[in-house]
Amino acid sequence: MAPSRIAQTALYQEVAERLRLRIFAHEILPGTRIDEQALTADYGISRTPLREALKVLAAEGLVTLVPRRGCFVTEISxxxxxxxxxxxxxxxxxxxxxxxxxxxxxxxxxxxxxxxxxxxxxxxxxxxxxxxxxxxxxxxxxxxxxxxxxxxxxxxxxxxxxxxxxxxxxxxxxxxxxxxxxxxxxxxxxxxxxxxxxxxxxxxxxxxxxxxxxxxxxxxx
Amino acid sequence: MAPSRIAQTALYQEVAERLRLRIFAHEILPGTRIDEQALTADYGISRTPLREALKVLAAEGLVTLVPRRGCFVTEISxxxxxxxxxxxxxxxxxxxxxxxxxxxxxxxxxxxxxxxxxxxxxxxxxxxxxxxxxxxxxxxxxxxxxxxxxxxxxxxxxxxxxxxxxxxxxxxxxxxxxxxxxxxxxxxxxxxxxxxxxxxxxxxxxxxxxxxxxxxxxxxx
DNA sequence: GCGAATAATACTGTATCCATAATTATGTTT
DNA sequence: AAACATAATTATGGATACAGTATTATTCGC
Known part of the structure; x- marks a missing residue:
């Protein structure tokens, strides 16, 4: 059995990780709205994997998804x-x-x-x-x-x-x-x-x- | 300020909830592969919101996403x-x-x-x-x-x-x-x-x- | 001149389409 | 007959296109 490469990471995972690092580095401040279109242009990807990445970050509590309003970096009180x-x-x-x-x-x-x-x-x-x-x-x-x-x-x-x-x-x-x-x-x-x-x-x-x-x-x- | 209707749930949230209930009801058993196409046909929706719902469930630990292989209901040992x-x-x-x-x-x-x-x-x-x-x-x-x-x-x-x-x-x-x-x-x-x-x-x-x-x-x- | 209403613009949510990888089936060879 | 290889089919991952809603700007009325 060839040492098959174990689970090549999907694009949305990479995007999620890049966003995490930017959020942790306070490059994107809490309360800031995350513009999907701007990020897709920035990363050179389509909205599909980006949106999936945002769902993951939302589940982690790093961002908050407001239906029809957009995605915001979570503010901690x-x-x-x-x-x-x-x-x-x-x-x-x-x-x-x-x-x-x-x-x-x-x-x-x-x-x-x-x-x-x-x-x-x-x-x-x-x-x-x-x-x-x-x-x-x-x-x-x-x-x-x-x-x-x-x-x-x-x-x-x-x-x-x-x-x-x-x-x-x-x-x-x-x-x-x-x-x-x-x-x-x-x-x-x-x-x-x-x-x-x-x-x-x-x-x-x-x-x-x-x-x-x-x-x-x-x-x- | 009008009492704006508070966050009408998005389709992916509804789908996530429906899937949660089916998983909790053991209608879909742990280890089972979740067929995206079958579910889209079943629910009468497209794959996009379904895939976003699966990302949410994966973050909750209810399903496991294996890149290029599919989505499986998590097995608890x-x-x-x-x-x-x-x-x-x-x-x-x-x-x-x-x-x-x-x-x-x-x-x-x-x-x-x-x-x-x-x-x-x-x-x-x-x-x-x-x-x-x-x-x-x-x-x-x-x-x-x-x-x-x-x-x-x-x-x-x-x-x-x-x-x-x-x-x-x-x-x-x-x-x-x-x-x-x-x-x-x-x-x-x-x-x-x-x-x-x-x-x-x-x-x-x-x-x-x-x-x-x-x-x-x-x-x- | 200011406020409200309407229109235009922009962004979110959903659907469809294409490409790539994995699995399965069939055929050939040992 | 069984095993391996190759081809075909199917499903996942990603991109693009379309529809609906929210926000903003402009215009009209007071």
Whole structure:
């Protein structure tokens, strides 16, 4: 059997991914209307795959489809943040709990390597890369937890959080604190204390909410 | 501002809903391929809105889109159930917790009325209606919890659970036990003991997993 | 001059059409 | 007779065309 290439991605998937990146990069701001015709001209495609891509993004909550009115990038309110962060704290706490119980030696080595990157990027004040390594760390913990559905839900919610411009901005002022929390998290996982890992992760996420709130206050003034 | 008719549903939404109902009714079994052309002929529509509807269902996890191969109703494995139920227990537990803290007198009256229906349908062995009232009860608790995102996540996961034929089958043998658990749940919420409500709901969901497992065992033999 | 109504324009929603890839059937060869 | 290869048919993916509605602009009336 020839190693058939596994599921060549369809055009609408590529378009969805490109739009995701543009939305996450805040190139298209929340509240903005997405002009189908303009995008088809921009990407050099027809409206069919674009519209299908928008349906996918709508299901993810990144855009809102208003019948006969068009497609708008979802706006996240302060209340949404107050609802999503505690939920994320609950879910990622569970991830940490399960990951701690299931982690093999190789898994520990993995997240330790990622944590080492965090230490370096923090020391060198490489905020962007720190942000990425941070995501990789959380992603890895979710994977180790071994619950596909838990991972999926967490990642979907994280996508929504990334809509907030303040979310990425807030990372900067929180670099040292975040690093400290990650040290405690890694220690908890390595010690095998699942309950502790859960608590540390939970509080780590909630601290993220506080940082966004502070950034918001600074931003407004 | 005239009371503009609020978002007349687009055709793809109606089609998505009709397909959802057919899938939940196990009229289209998991693993089955969905023939686009046959459905367009059946519904008397063109392929465009149907394809958009399928993208939506795919995002919900009800169907799986394989590029160049077609669309298949998602098959849920035993492992999926082992992953989803504990997650639901965690989330619905949180719903019960928050709902207990936030419930006003009118909310209590609401769920008490729904519970009363449960009692009646159980007494009359009206399984189908019991199943519906049960859903309404959980739905109401989620609404009272006041967290839109929590509610959304729980409802998305429940949709996936409804793919399982055993899920509805298992309800029958569990009628009495389920009713007993609901009595305890209602009592906990009315007493205002959020922690207790959380625990009771958590265990109630996990008991549902056990029932599915038992049904599965019976089904196999 | 301002407001309301009507017309024109533009964009969303749906249908049809074409191309490409996958599957199935038939024929040939071993 | 069975297996493999090739050809034909069918269905999916993408593009284009058409219809209906919403928005905006212009004109008419007050």
């Amino acid at each position: 302060e209340q949404d943040l107050d609802e999503i962060f505690p939920l994320m704290a609950l879910l990622e706490g569970r991830c940490a709990f399960e990951a701690t119980r299931r982690a093999k030696a190789a898994d520990i080595a993995d997240i330790e390597a990622i944590h080492q990157q965090l230490e370096e990027f923090a020391a060198n004040r490489q905020i962007e890369r720190f942000f990425e390594a941070n995501q990789a760390f959380h992603y890895r913990v979710q994977a180790i937890s071994g619950n596909r559905w838990l991972k999926q839900v967490v990642q979907d919610l994280r996508k929504v959080l990334k809509l907030t411009r303040l979310f990425s901005l807030s990372a900067e002022g929180r670099l040292i604190q975040s690093l400290t929390e990650h040290r405690a998290l890694l220690a908890a996982i390595k010690s095998g204390d699942a309950g502790l890992a859960q608590t540390v992760m939970h509080d780590h996420i909630l601290a993220g909410r506080q940082a966004v709130a502070r950034t918001h206050a600074t931003d407004e003034s | 035993e492992q999926d159930l082992d992953e989803i139920f504990p997650l639901m227990a965690l989330l619905e537990g949180r719903c019960a917790f928050e709902a207990t803290r936030r419930a006003k007198a009118a909310d209590i009256a609401d769920i008490e009325a729904i519970h009363q229906q449960l009692e009646e349908f159980a007494a009359n062995r009206q399984i189908e209606r019991f199943f519906e009232a049960n859903q309404a009860f959980h739905y109401r608790v989620q609404a009272i919890s006041g967290n839109r995102w929590l509610k959304q996540v729980v409802q998305d996961l429940r949709k996936v659970l409804k793919l399982t034929r055993l899920f509805s089958l298992s309800a029958e043998g569990r009628l009495i036990q389920s009713l007993t658990e609901h009595r305890a749940l209602l009592a906990a919420i009315k007493s205002g003991d959020a922690g207790l409500a959380q625990t009771v709901m958590h265990d109630h969901i996990l008991a549902g997993r056990q029932a599915v497992a038992r049904t599965h065992a019976t089904d196999e033999s």
